[in-house]
Amino acid sequence: MVTVAEAKRRITENTIALSTEVKTVQEASGYVLAKDVLATFSLPSFRQSSMDGYAVLHTDITNENISLPVVSESKAGGTSKLSLEPGTAIRIFTGAPVPAGATAVIMQERTSVENGVVMIKEFPVAENLNVRNVGQQIREGDIALSAASYLSAGAIGFLTGLNVQEVEVFRKPKIGILVTGDELVKTGEELGDGQVYESNSAMLVAALTKEGINDVEVFYAQDDLTSTINSLELLAIRNDVVIATGGVSVGDYDYVGKALESIEAETIFYKVRQKPGKPLLFAKTKGNHFYALPGNPASSLVCFYEYVLPALRLMSGRNDNFLPSFKLPISHAYSFNGERDEFLKASVSNAQVTSLEGQESFALRSFAVANALIYLPVTQQNVYAGDLVEVHLLPL
Structure with missing residues (x-):
């Protein structure tokens, strides 16, 4: 034993x-990468606005309530060839290209517009305010995701945004x-x-x-x-x-x-x-x-x-293979005799853990509502309410 x-x-x-196999990115959710994936282009690949608002030259905003004429508009999916002249503003939307010459985006909520003129109600304005710069997320040639990475929903979205179509994963x-x-x-x-x-x-x-x-x-x-x-x-x-x-x-x-x-x-x-x-x-x-x-x-x-x-x-290639484990106070006293460690079906809530009724080896009803196991080694045969115990969180 x-x-x-x-x-x-x-x-x-x-x-x-x-062994490994090649899967499309859409099929690879829940798998683990067997090889590094490199970015074939920078993300973002152009300067983007992170807000709906107005693109400006930040040095034009010399005090609060500066007014600038709105001379054009940049929308998501639109041209990236717009250029901003000093002393003007361009209407811009989230994800849209930031015009050349613009160094900041003022969020819409900090402005007011009347007769084609925008009043800026923010001062001072930092350079690159609300601007996503080229390669801010990742640069071309960098490792996008390294080998042994678990392909979560976020990872699938990230790789898809990089136009990665296939990956090598552990089967x-x-x-x-x-x-x-x-x-x-x-x-x-x-x-x-x-x-x-x-x-x-x-x-x-x-x-x-x-x-x-x-x-x-x-x-x-x-x-x-x-x-x-x-x-x-x-x-x-x-x-x-x-x-x-x-x-x-x-x-x-x-x-x-x-x-x-x-x-x-x-x-x-x-x-x-x-x-x-x-x-x-x-x-x-x-x-x-x-x-x-x-x-x-x-x-x-x-x-x-x-x-x-x-x-x-x-x-399957994962390194985080054991159940998540941490210490929590137990809500009620528990004791046992014998020379074997015990696993108790349990429920974690409100920053404490409670052992459930029905700990017999044949009883599944308690397992049906459990979200954790309490692990008590033989050195911890008597625990009292509030004592810290080792808790293993179940994958529900």
């Missing part, structure tokens, strides 16, 4: 980014999910005695979809060794990562561990000193990672967020 920290260390040490892993347990019934079918509806696969698919991993398939294996081996082998051929749910404990019908031995997967660790989720197994072959999660739904989801998701992010 390994500690929580040791389990995370071993996963990190045994995980590398996958995301293909995932095979193996469900074991003869007591499990698919949604919509009739329950028999001793049976329950299988929810882990839907839960894991939803978590993967949230992460932008959509190449996922689900297999079901009977509670026998041959079926489990065959399913693992087939999923391994078709995927980068295989996630088994159930069948990893020490019961007579738990075959995942034996099946992994049969396909010659190397076990990196088995069992973590934590509650819930003790019977977690991580194994690998030359081409695959295998994660065997506990069958109890809450245990399975805790293990996914704390161990599997960080590994999938590393495979």
Whole structure:
């Protein structure tokens, strides 16, 4: 059995980014850049106004309430060949080219206009006031986004504005999910005695979809060794990562561990000193990672967020792979006995964290409303209201 920290260390040490692929910028949201992207032109590529107002020569504004004749107009998408003569003003709009000779833009709200003459109600006026200069955002030849950058919505917009059409990114892993347990019934079918509806696969698919991993398939294996081996082998051929749910404990019908031995997967660790989720197994072959999660739904989801998701992010090229972690005061006292660290389903609000009712490993109702996990090591078995605890924010 390994500690929580040791389990995370071993996963990190045994995980590398996958191969790369080229995607259009529109398809690349949520991916990670594999190579630097250079700007092929400056942005802005011409001097732009950041306000609706009037373009002027800033040295013409020698006192408040200076009046200047309005001689022309510059609008967004219009010509950049206008020129401003000293002692005049040009009407201008946000995003429009700043005329040659103009050194500032006075915002409309600081002016008044009558009979083609604008009165400037601002003094003094700084040079380049409300002017976006050429290359102010980025200059031609500079690195627009560096390798390992996560392509957020803002990144996609930025690259599109630079006319970048394709990028090289790390591909995301293909995932095979193996469900074991003869007591499990698919949604919509009739329950028999001793049976329950299988929810882990839907839960894991939803978590993967949230992460932008959509190449996922689900297999079901009977509670026998041959079926489990065959399913693992087939999923391994078709995927980068295989996630088994159930069948990893020490019961007579738990075959995942034996099946992994049969396909010659190397076990990196088995069992973590934590509650819930003790019977977690991580194994690998030359081409695959295998994660065997506990069958109890809450245990399975805790293990996914704390161990599997960080590994999938590393495979996808991300460096910020673990859940965001910080310290918050706990709203109520909590204590536990034993020699295992605990993860508590929790809710963060109003700058504090509250552990929820229903911490049992089978209970998903509390997970349905949780937005965080509290991590309590065995050295922190007794906490009181107001004590600082480690909080891991869930990707909702």
